[in-house]
Amino acid sequence: xxxxxxxxxxxxxxxxxxxxxxxxxxxxxxxxxxxxxxxxxxxxxxxxxxxxxxxxxxxxxxxxxxxxxxxxxxxxxxxxxxxxxxxxxxxxxxxxxxxxxxxxxxxxxxxxxxxxxxxxxxxxxxxxxxxxxxxxxxxxxxxxxxxxxxxxxxxxxxxxxxxxxxxxxxxxxxxxxxxxxxxxxxxxxxxxxxxxxxxxxxxxxxxxxxxxxxxxxxxxxxxxxxxxxxxxxxxxxxxxxxxxxxxxxxxxxxxxxxxxxxxxxxxxxxxxxxxxxxxxxxxxxxxxxxxxxxxxxxxxxxxxxxxxxxxxxxxxxxxxxxxxxxxxxxxxxxxxx
Amino acid sequence: xxxxxxxxxxxxxxxxxxxxxxxxxxxxxxxxxxxxxxxxxxxxxxxxxxxxxxxxxxxxxxxxxxxxxxxxxxxxxxxxxxxxxxxxxxxxxxxxxxxxxxxxxxxxxxxxxxxxxxxxxxxxxxxx
Numbered sequence: 004x005x006x007x008x009x010x011x012x013x014x015x016x017x018x019x020x021x022x023x024x025x026x027x028x029x030x031x032x033x034x035x036x037x038x039x040x041x042x043x044x045x046x047x048x049x050x051x052x053x054x055x056x057x058x059x060x061x062x063x064x065x066x067x068x069x070x071x072x073x074x075x076x077x078x079x080x081x082x083x084x085x086x087x088x089x090x091x092x093x094x095x096x097x098x099x100x101x102x103x104x105x106x107x108x109x110x111x112x113x114x115x116x117x118x119x120x121x122x123x124x125x126x127x128x129x130x131x132x133x134x135x136x137x138x139x140x141x142x143x144x145x146x147x148x149x150x151x152x153x154x155x156x157x158x159x160x161x162x163x164x165x166x167x168x169x170x171x172x173x174x175x176x177x178x179x180x181x182x183x184x185x186x187x188x189x190x191x192x193x194x195x196x197x198x199x200x201x202x203x204x205x206x207x208x209x210x211x212x213x214x215x216x217x218x219x220x221x222x223x224x225x226x227x228x229x230x231x232x233x234x235x236x237x238x239x240x241x242x243x244x245x246x247x248x249x250x251x252x253x254x255x256x257x258x259x260x261x262x263x264x265x266x267x268x269x270x271x272x273x274x275x276x277x278x279x280x281x282x283x284x285x286x287x288x289x290x291x292x293x294x295x296x297x298x299x300x301x302x303x304x305x306x307x308x309x310x311x312x313x314x315x316x317x318x319x320x321x322x323x324x325x326x327x328x329x330x331x332x333x334x335x336x337x338x339x340x
Numbered sequence: 341x342x343x344x345x346x347x348x349x350x351x352x353x354x355x356x357x358x359x360x361x362x363x364x365x366x367x368x369x370x371x372x373x374x375x376x377x378x379x380x381x382x383x384x385x386x387x388x389x390x391x392x393x394x395x396x397x398x399x400x401x402x403x404x405x406x407x408x409x410x411x412x413x414x415x416x417x418x419x420x421x422x423x424x425x426x427x428x429x430x431x432x433x434x435x436x437x438x439x440x441x442x443x444x445x446x447x448x449x450x451x452x453x454x455x456x457x458x459x460x461x462x463x464x465x466x467x468x
Contacts, residue, residue, distance in 0.1 A: 018373045021341055022423040048374040052421040087379055089413055122453040256365040303341040 007292035008283075008328060010300040011035070011042025011077045012317055013262060014050055016299035019311040021049075027127040032072050038318050042077030042294040043069055043117075044260075047108065055104060062111050078116040078175075078260045079140075081105040084122055095127060097221035102142075103129045110138035116260040116294075118175050119144045121156075128172055137138035141259055143175025151180045152254050161257060173257035177298070179264040180246040183278035185210040186266040187302040189239060195308065198231035206236050216240035248281040252289035259293040261286075263311040266301040271328070277325060287331035295324060342371045346462035347445050348425060354435035354468065361435030363397070364468075367425040371447055371460030375421040378402070378412045382457065383448035386430050389441050399429040440467040 011034045019025035026034075028050050032043055047054050053061065069076055083101055085093045093101070102123070109117050109170050117135075119128065119142050119280040128142055133224040144160045146152055157174060185207045194203055202223060216237075223229040223237035265274050286295075297320050302311040348367040353386060353413075370376060386393050402420050406429060418434035420426055428445070433438040436443075444463035451458045 015373065022345065022369065022373075024378060024423065046374055048376075049422040052375070052424065054375065054419070056420075082374065083378065084377060086450045087377060087416065087452075089379065089382070089450070104372075120453050307344065 007234050007290065008286060008324075009042050009077075010038075010040040010321055010324060011044060011294040011296040012040040013044035013046075013078070013080070013296050013298045015044070015046060015080070016297050017313045018049070019296050019306065020313055029068055029072075032069055032074055034073050034314050035317075036072040038321050040297065040317070040321055041074045042296060043074050044078040044262075044294070044296045044298075045076060045112075045114075046079065046080040047105075048080075048082050048304065055108070057108055057111075059111075062108075065112060076112055076114045077296060078118055079105070079109040079112065079114045080118040081109075081120065083120055089232045098123075098127050099130050102127070103134045104220035106131065106134050106138050107141075107142050109140050115139060116141050116143060116175070118260070118262070121145045121147050121150055121219070125159040128160065129163045129167060132167050132169050132172050136169060137330070142172050143260060143261065144173070144257055146174050146176040146180060148177070148179040148182065148244050149242050151244050152176065152250050153246075155233075159238050161254070164257065172258075174254065175258055175260050175262065176251075176254075177262040178277050178282060180244055181248055181278045181282055182276055183245050183281070184276050185240075185243065186276040186304070188267045188301055189236070192304050192307070193232045193236040193239075196235075197230055198232040198236055199230075200316045202227060202229060203236060206240070210240055210243060210278070213245060216243070225227070228274055247279060251282065251285040251291075255286075255291045256287045258291075258337045261293060261295050262298040263324075264298045264300060265293050265316070265319065266299075266304060268316050268323065270319075272319050272323045274320070274323060279323060283324065283327035284331040284334065287328060288335045341373060342369065343402075343460050343462050345369060346371050346447065346460060347443060347462040347464045349443075349466060352436060352443065352468060355429065356435065362433065363429060363431040364436040365427050365429045365455050366443070368428050368445060368447075369423060369425055370420045370449075371462075372451075372458070373422065373447060375419045375424075376449060376451075378407070378415040378418045378420060380452075381409075381412055381420065381447065382450050383446065384409060384428060385444075385446040385448070386428065387442075387444040387446075387463075388437065390444070393430055393432065397431040399431075400426060401429070402426040433441040436466065436468050438468070440465060442466070 351367035
């Protein structure tokens with residue numbers, strides 16, 4: 004009896020080290036393999052310098068490389084440059100053509116899940132469904148904060164998938180939507196930028212109490228006479244939602260891949276911000292099957308004062324996942340493998 | 341997200357004959373977590389001691405030949421890859437000024453999913 008939740012990691016997690024040339028793509032894959040996170044999520048526009056002109060030889064070398072480390076490619080993060088021209092937005096036909104270009108490369112790489120940027124229109128995706136079905140790629144619209152599972156924009160994609168009766172269009176949740184506590188690394192950086200501790204404590208308390216962000220922003224900006232860093236911190240609350248993890252089961256059939264966003268893992272293997280202790284039990288309870296793909300985004304919050312160690316952060320997150328999955332299985336019973 | 345790494349301070353060098361320098365160049369990376377088509381690089385503003393140099397003075401080369409910022413706007417077949425250093429050439433008679441000066445770079449990017457332009461800034465103290 005083992006869980007159907009498969010551990011993985013997005014190469015996004017290692018952006019600091021890759022940007023600085025301290026790790027290459029294969030180093031990341033080798034590390035992921037070493038901690039048992041065998042599903043590799045890629046961003047071709049980050050990880051393939053020749054994008055979009057990827058030769059068959061390059062495709063084969065990617066497949067060989069991940070196989071050499073006992074891994075597989077779990078998801079493909081697409082982008083859509085609707086503003087590629089300065090003088091006019093892309094037409095609908097151009098948008099479909101761009102997405103189909105990505106679907107084809109995704110298929111050539113043998114990947115079954117594509118992360119669709121959340122701003123892509125549901126009706127455009129509807130036009131792409133025949134291609135996604137032919138190429139057997141699931142298009143999952145990234146449910147990224149400040150959107151959440153039941154945001155009206157996200158429900159439009161769900162409606163489109165239902166209308167077309169397709170299993171190749173749905174969502175792809177980013178766990179940043181379950182920010183139960185304000186991230187300590189955010190607060191610390193705003194304090195280094197000049198935010199006063201009594202103001203940052205107020206903002207944290209307001210978030211903890213789940214007070215709607217516009218009240219806090221007005222309090223800080225106007226009533227408290229907040230400085231630039233304090234106002235910026237208050238405004239960050241607009242992107243810090245805590246969606247209800249209990250709704251996960253209702254939408255589980257629409258997603259097959261999760262971006263396990265996090266900003267910090269502590270030495271004792273805790274995430275101080277994202278409610279994984281509530282999310283993982285819901286995933287286990289509903290028998291969800293797919294890849295839980297680490298997405299570390301803490302580098303930008305600490306790089307001004309400390310070395311970034313993305314590997315250690317990702318490792319700690321998977322230690323936490325192992326514990327939470329085991330505990331949840333003891334509670335709900337493990338799903339059949 | 342990568343602001344402090346945009347300018348490679350060790351790469352700044354003068355261009356032209358020693359007795360008649362025409363400008364200077366330096367290496368830069370794109371402050372973004374993926375590569376981007378050159379048509380979406382709206383501005384590369386180079387400043388010395390807080391004073392911006394003219395847009396026309398700036399040339400960009402990711403390895404396929406130098407372009408003006410105007411030419412980049414329609415360079416649809418070229419990209420600035422993630423983490424890759426490109427050369428920024430700046431026309432400035434006399435070259436980079438002697439002594440210690442602050443070199444600043446501002447990148448203005450047109451990111452389709454953002455409602456507003458994305459700005460990245462870096463500044464480094466340079467003494468040639």
